[in-house]
Amino acid sequence: MKPHRSDTHVRLDSVTNNALDDAAGPGGLTVGATASRVEVTVRTLHHWDAIGLVRPSGRSTSGYRLYSAADLARIHRVLIYRELGLSLDDIGALLDAPTVDMTVPLRLQRAQLLDRISRLQAMVDAVDRMIEAASAGTLLSAEEQVAIFGQRWKPSLAEGAHDRWGDTPQWAQYAERAAGMTPDDWQQIADNVVTLEHDLAAAKRAGVRPGSTEANALAERHRTSIDAYFDCTLSMQVCLGKKYAADPGFTAYYDAIEPGLTLWLRDIIDANARDRGVDPDSATWT
Numbered sequence: 403m404k405p406h407r408s409d410t411h412v413r414l415d416s417v418t419n420n421a422l423d424d425a426a427g428p429g430g431l432t433v434g435a436t437a438s439r440v441e442v443t444v445r446t447l448h449h450w451d452a453i454g455l456v457r458p459s460g461r462s463t464s465g466y467r468l469y470s471a472a473d474l475a476r477i478h479r480v481l482i483y484r485e486l487g488l489s490l491d492d493i494g495a496l497l498d499a500p501t502v503d504m505t506v507p508l509r510l511q512r513a514q515l516l517d518r519i520s521r522l523q524a525m526v527d528a529v530d531r532m533i534e535a536a537s538a539g540t541l542l543s544a545e546e547q548v549a550i551f552g553q554r555w556k557p558s559l560a561e562g563a564h565d566r567w568g569d570t571p572q573w574a575q576y577a578e579r580a581a582g583m584t585p586d587d588w589q590q591i592a593d594n595v596v597t598l599e600h601d602l603a604a605a606k607r608a609g610v611r612p613g614s615t616e617a618n619a620l621a622e623r624h625r626t627s628i629d630a631y632f633d634c635t636l637s638m639q640v641c642l643g644k645k646y647a648a649d650p651g652f653t654a655y656y657d658a659i660e661p662g663l664t665l666w667l668r669d670i671i672d673a674n675a676r677d678r679g680v681d682p683d684s685a686t687w688t
Contacts, residue, residue, distance in 0.1 A: 430460050430468035440477050447477075455494050456480060486511045572632040579631065591630050598623055602667060603660035612666070613673035621674035624667070636675045640685035643671035 436458075437444045450456040451467070456476050460468035469477075476497060483493040488511065602620055610616050621639075628634035628642070646652040647668045656664040672682035 430458070430470045430473070432462070433458070433467045433469070436469040436474065436477070440474065440481065442477075442481070450477075450480070450490075453490065453494070455490055455497075487514065572638075575632040591627075594630075595627055598627055599656075599659050603663060606660050606663050606666045610670075612669040613677065617670040618674040618677060621670045624671065635688065636678055636680045637685040637688055639671050640675050640680065640682045641687050643668035643682075 431439065433444055433447050437447055447456070447467075451458065456473060458467040459470040459473050462468055479497060480490075480493055483496065484490075488496070598620075602624070605616060605620055610620075625634050625636070625639045628639065634642075646656060646664050653664045656667060675682055675685065
């Protein structure tokens with residue numbers, strides 16, 4: 403059976419034959435004509451001559467470079483190998499080797515291309531996950547959300563959050579982080595929130611006063627819990643505390659944990675911000 407010839411082998415033969423047909427007689431082509439014929443710059447041909455990659459075989463009576471049919475064939479081989487991604491040094495070594503096994507560099511280049519395809523596919527997958535996270539609010543299924551966040555959690559809350567904040571930089575940051583989170587990551591976040599809410603409720607029942615060391619530490623833990631989604635400044639946290647107190651949904655959520663917890667949480671957030679140089683009355687979402 404006749405061995406299979408790759409497209410690259412066929413192309414090499416084709417360009418070699420074309421080069422032989424196009425050579426301008428025994429004198430050859432000038433550097434300008436050669437550059438035009440092979441569609442590279444004169445400067446490129448000069449560079450290849452200087453590094454010994456493609457040296458013209460002849461000179462005119464005036465001393466100008468003249469490229470023969472064999473020179474053009476070598477140039478075309480250089481262009482093909484460059485298209486495959488080989489360096490000029492590797493191309494020179496390949497062309498000047500006593501016996502040329504074309505499969506060696508081609509197999510190497512194939513492996514490199516497959517690796518690049520794999521990395522690009524991973525990037526595409528990551529972008530797809532970011533798009534999905536940005537649109538849906540989370541990559542968890544409805545069942546996974548309830549299992550992780552508890553029976554009080556409503557999957558529609560994620561959609562509502564997207565409708566409310568989907569065009570903000572913070573949502574974009576959240577989507578980027580959410581795209582890389584696994585169910586185990588979400589479970590850790592949920593467990594931390596449950597612990598924080600338990601400690602907030604216990605402190606409220608114990609009469610911990612806003613502005614105290616203990617209250618400020620809890621306020622900072624609350625801000626850190628927001629940092630899991632996006633970078634939350636003191637000023638942003640104050641705005642969130644006000645939102646909790648003004649929104650019936652948030653109020654019902656926190657007050658179900660401990661009566662009056664919503665307003666107390668807002669107050670410890672404000673007091674902590676004030677102690678750290680942020681005026682709660684003039685705080686903005688920055």
